[in-house]
Each structure stands twice: as C-alpha cells, then as structure tokens.
Amino acid sequence: MTPFDFRLPTRIVFGAGRIDELGELTKSLEASRVLVVSDPGVVSAGHTQRGVDALHAAGLQTCVFEGFAENPNTNHVADGVAIAQQFKPDCIIGLGGGSSMDCAKGINFIYSCGGRIQDYWGVGKATGPLLPMIAVPTTAGTGSETQSFALISDAETHVKMACGDKQAAFRIALLDPALTTTQPSRVTALTGFDALAHAVETAVTKVRTPLSQAFSREAWRHLAPNFLRTISEPDNLEARGEMQLGACLAGLAIENSMLGAAHALANPLTAEYGVTHGDAVALMLPHVVRHNGADPEVEPQYHDLVLATAFDRNTPDQRAGADGLAQFLADAAAKAGLATRLQDQGVDFARLPELAADATKQWTGTFNPVAMSTDDFRRLYEQAY
16 A cells, blocks of 8 residues: 555646636636746747736736746746836746746745745745746646646756745646647657656656556556647647646646656756757657666556557557557657757767766656666666767
C-alpha cells in the first residue's frame, strides 16, 4: 500500500471557444484589476486581445505585460513585478505557453511576498498569501496550468530554478484547444513531445502513487495517438483538444509524481548550448527509458503505460516492452523533425563529462526510479551523441 496526500486545487474548464468565458471566470474570483502576462508571439497571434476583450466585457480593468521570452529569467520577472507595482492587480492571468504561466507565477511570488525570485527556489517558500491566478495555455506541452511550480532561469548563471508552493497553483485553468491551432508546426512538435515526456517520466518515478499513475496513463492515452496527428493535420481541432487535455493531465501527474533523468539530462543542454527544451528532452528520453527499463521493477510500469494505448496501431506494440516504448519515442521525435543526435546540436563530445556533472545536480534526477551516477549520465549522453 502506497500512502499519499493528493490535492487538486485547480478548476479545469475545457472546450473550444471557451476563451470568451474568461471575464466571467475571473469575476468569480472577486477580481477587478487583472494583470495579463502574455508573450509577444501570443500577443501577435491575437489571442491576448481576445482574452482582454472578454475581461473588458465583464467590466474588468486590465494591464498586459509581454516583456519576456522563452524560458523567462530573473530579469523578465523583475520587469513584470515593476509593472504590477504600478498597476496594482488583484488577479494575474498567464495567457500563453509555459513561459507565460511560469512568468506569471514568478511575478506573483515577488509582488505578493517581496524579495527576489531566488528566495523562492525550492518548495514552500512563500511568506504570505499570493494573488489568485488563472492559466490560459495556448500550447499543449508544459502542463504548468496544473502545477504549483514556476521554472525561472537565473539571468547570470542560466541555472533553472524550480520555485514551488501550493499557493502558486492556478485557481482556474481554461483550456481552449482553438487557441493552439495558430502554433507553428515546430512549436507543436516541441511542446507536444515535452508533454509525452511528462507522461512517460511521471509514470515511473520513485515518488509515483497509484493516483499519479492514473493521471500518467490517461495523459499518455490522449497524447500518444495524437502527437504526430497534430503536426500532419494542424487544423484538426479534435486532435488539438486531445493533446491539450493530455498535457494538462500530465501536469497533474508531475504535481504528484515529479520528473526523472530525461529532464535532468535536458536542462544542461539548454543552459550550456541553447538546445530548445523539447529537442533536449527528445534527444535523451529514449535512452533513459531503455536505461530504466533494464530494471525488472521498472519495466512493468512502462508496460502498463503502453497498455493504455493498445487500441491504437500507431502507438507502441504492447509486446515490445520498454525497448518498444523507447523506439516509438525516438521514431516520433524524428518524424516530428526534432533533434535526434547531440553532435548535430553543436555539443562538444569532450564536454560530456562536464554536462554529466551538471545533470547530476538537477533536482528532477533524484526522482528517477533507477539511481543515477555521474557516469550513468555521461553514458546516456554518449549514447545520444
């Protein structure tokens, strides 16, 4: 029997066209002044304005902050806090991809509790109540809408800081798959594979529970059959909805199970070589699955995941075990045009031991079901080279 303490603080509202309900949903939180955190790409696509229009229609005052980029850093958060201090919001909305949602959380930490974002690196560091927040994801990837963690990079060291507190969970996650149809194909591929990785890693971590595994399996069931479909059929709203729902469920799994060695290996590649997160995870996940799957106690967990999509011929053969799952992930990444070899990303082979040392320091690696040494991380980098 596995003891656990499960919480679901986020109301999930799902359906095409539901962005128009954003104003009324925000009013339900007794808000009147709303800071909308939305990245420039989402602003240019028109999604931000549609959200703002819904807020205005409900009689709410708004201010939009878009001064940040992918992988928000401490400087971006500080700029957002300065805007918040001028506007004085009573609610914050993260409208965009994971960067928008993470930046919104980071702003909330400092605006509500003071200090620097480094003060919130870790778990449970908030010193007082945070403003209520709403997430409106425009991608299907990070699952940040159902997590209480913000990933913020230090602008000087480039280290990714995981800042988590139960108060940082969004009160409402509004999932409108119609907002994801304007994504470039590459963004769809990068974010979609990240969601797949979340389902796979959460299914086997040391801290998994029967309930978190249920979310992992259900996320995989939605994601695996539709990942390549959303790339080949970008206007397929049903497939887009499946991916967005799957990413959200994978976020719930992360909140209660954490991640593993693939993300520990991916982060140094992003920090040192600028490899996009989705590419970095795509490079490393198949090798991690094979490595973990060699453990007779872990392989059945992967097999259980694969059984969830046994109904679909475009997903892993249920008879192939962890190797079959790893091959499916590698093939899916290649078909989606994602990175498949480290050497093609400009990574210097001589620096693999240094990258392995950095991977060893990553928090997510501590949750991997198989204990990882620096040599293990180096060998996996070598396999991906």
